[in-house]
Amino acid sequence: MAELGRPAKIAIGFAIVALLTSLGAVIVVVRRSSAPSAIKQATTIERTVAANDVTKLKRDVVEKVERGVRLKDEALRQTLGLEPTDVITAINGRTIKREFDVYDAVLGMSMMDATIVYVEIIRDKQPMLVRWKLDGDLRSARRDTGAPPPPPPPRTPPPAPNPFTASPDPLVDTIVKVDMLHYEVPRATIDRILATPDTYARQARIVPAMRNGQPDGFRLYAITAGSLWSAIGLQNGDTIRSINGHDLSTPDKALELYRKLKDATELKILVVRRGGAEETITITIK
Numbered sequence: 001m002a003e004l005g006r007p008a009k010i011a012i013g014f015a016i017v018a019l020l021t022s023l024g025a026v027i028v029v030v031r032r033s034s035a036p037s038a039i040k041q042a043t044t045i046e047r048t049v050a051a052n053d054v055t056k057l058k059r060d061v062v063e064k065v066e067r068g069v070r071l072k073d074e075a076l077r078q079t080l081g082l083e084p085t086d087v088i089t090a091i092n093g094r095t096i097k098r099e100f101d102v103y104d105a106v107l108g109m110s111m112m113d114a115t116i117v118y119v120e121i122i123r124d125k126q127p128m129l130v131r132w133k134l135d136g137d138l139r140s141a142r143r144d145t146g147a148p149p150p151p152p153p154p155r156t157p158p159p160a161p162n163p164f165t166a167s168p169d170p171l172v173d174t175i176v177k178v179d180m181l182h183y184e185v186p187r188a189t190i191d192r193i194l195a196t197p198d199t200y201a202r203q204a205r206i207v208p209a210m211r212n213g214q215p216d217g218f219r220l221y222a223i224t225a226g227s228l229w230s231a232i233g234l235q236n237g238d239t240i241r242s243i244n245g246h247d248l249s250t251p252d253k254a255l256e257l258y259r260k261l262k263d264a265t266e267l268k269i270l271v272v273r274r275g276g277a278e279e280t281i282t283i284t285i286k
Helices: 006-033 074-079 099-111 138-144 187-195 197-201 251-260
Strands: 043-050 062-065 068-071 087-091 116-123 126-135 176-179 182-185 205-211 214-221 239-243 266-272 278-285
Touching: 062 099, 068 099, 087 099, 099 138, 182 187
Parallel strands: 043 126, 182 278
Antiparallel strands: 062 068, 068 087, 087 116, 116 126, 176 182, 205 214, 214 239, 239 266, 266 278
8 A cells, every 4th residue: 555645644544533533423423322220300499690600619619428529609609500418429421529620610511611511419318410501602701711800010200300300391302412512403492582581590500610810711510400500411510611702701792792692693602611621512593
């Protein structure tokens, strides 16, 4: 006989699986047909129960007794229509002898997508059959209850505002950084800044600078992150010595310069960095 190809082997494998499944169903039917006459003639109780409640049948809610197990959980027992003395002896044809058998039976039913559960019990020394019609999908119910829900994320208060960070300012966003020493600023931004200079003056600590006992401009400290000062490249410890060649040795000269530069199209700010290095920051006003 020629050797079978891979597709043929796969087809035969599926056929064997189907045959075994059919044999399993036949065995269950034969077993039920050969059950004692007392079981076949037992009273049948029908009840609709939620699939979620059936998945609660686990080893920790039952206890082993003679001939089977008994439910310890009173609330679940009432939900499933059982009485305190009822002993479960079989579920869907599977004999129940120990606690773990209950969970194993529920697992098997969920894998088979069972919609009806037959529970054989002994009540008042008489065999009875309880028929549970499932409300819901047993497989989905078991998957949903397989793990405890994750705890809600802890509620944390919003972070306190950082006093060293400026509030978002749309004017700062209009400043374009060309390189470390060159910036472009719209004329409208300059006009808005000059209209409320006190607002921007509070975003840094400005103190007079001295050199050899003489006024030497103004030094900047505690520059607020995200402020106008940092947006144009100024750093803590910088000394602004002159703008467009005009020195800032006194407050009066600074005020005079303010009037002269209102209509300027370019600002060249001479800055002395910490350590003494001089750099010129150029701001083009468009």
